[in-house]
Amino acid sequence: MEKDRAPFSQEGERPVCAVCPSLLLPGGAFDVVAKPSRDCPFDPVSGNRYTAAGVPVCVHPERVGLPPAPYATDHLVLPWEAPPPGDAGEVREWLRAALTAAPPDAFAGVIAQASQILRASDPNLDVTAALRSALG
Ligand SMILES: [Zn+2]
Secondary structure, three states, X not given: OOHHHOOOOOEOOEOOXXXXXXXXXXXXOOEEOOOOOOOOOEOOOOOOEEOOOOXXXXXXXXXXXXXXXXXXXXXXXXXXXXXXOOOHHHHHHHHHHHHHHOOHHHHHHHHHHHHHHHHHHOOOOOHHHHHHHHHO
């Protein structure tokens, strides 16, 4: 299985739903909604919920770490895939949002991008301390 197509779920890292599309699908291949509703009825055969268009839905955003959004339906960019801001002042917020949502194998790339922007903004900056404070 290719790395970028790995299931999104981080079992052992996060208490994902017992049955959840994130266990089988990579981020972006399912939608996330705030709570179960008639818009995404439960399918007893698979145990998942689906939109009317058949897109799998996770109903526990706090468990998968992704804010509710129609990622698959609208082909949205995932938080950790969004390009980082060029402004160092906004990097901390971007970093926090990206790392909250990112699967572990995306962490290194996110941190590298943030480090680069912070270092470019101030060559004397203690990047490690800045990253820690952003995540603190
Ligand atoms: Zn879920």
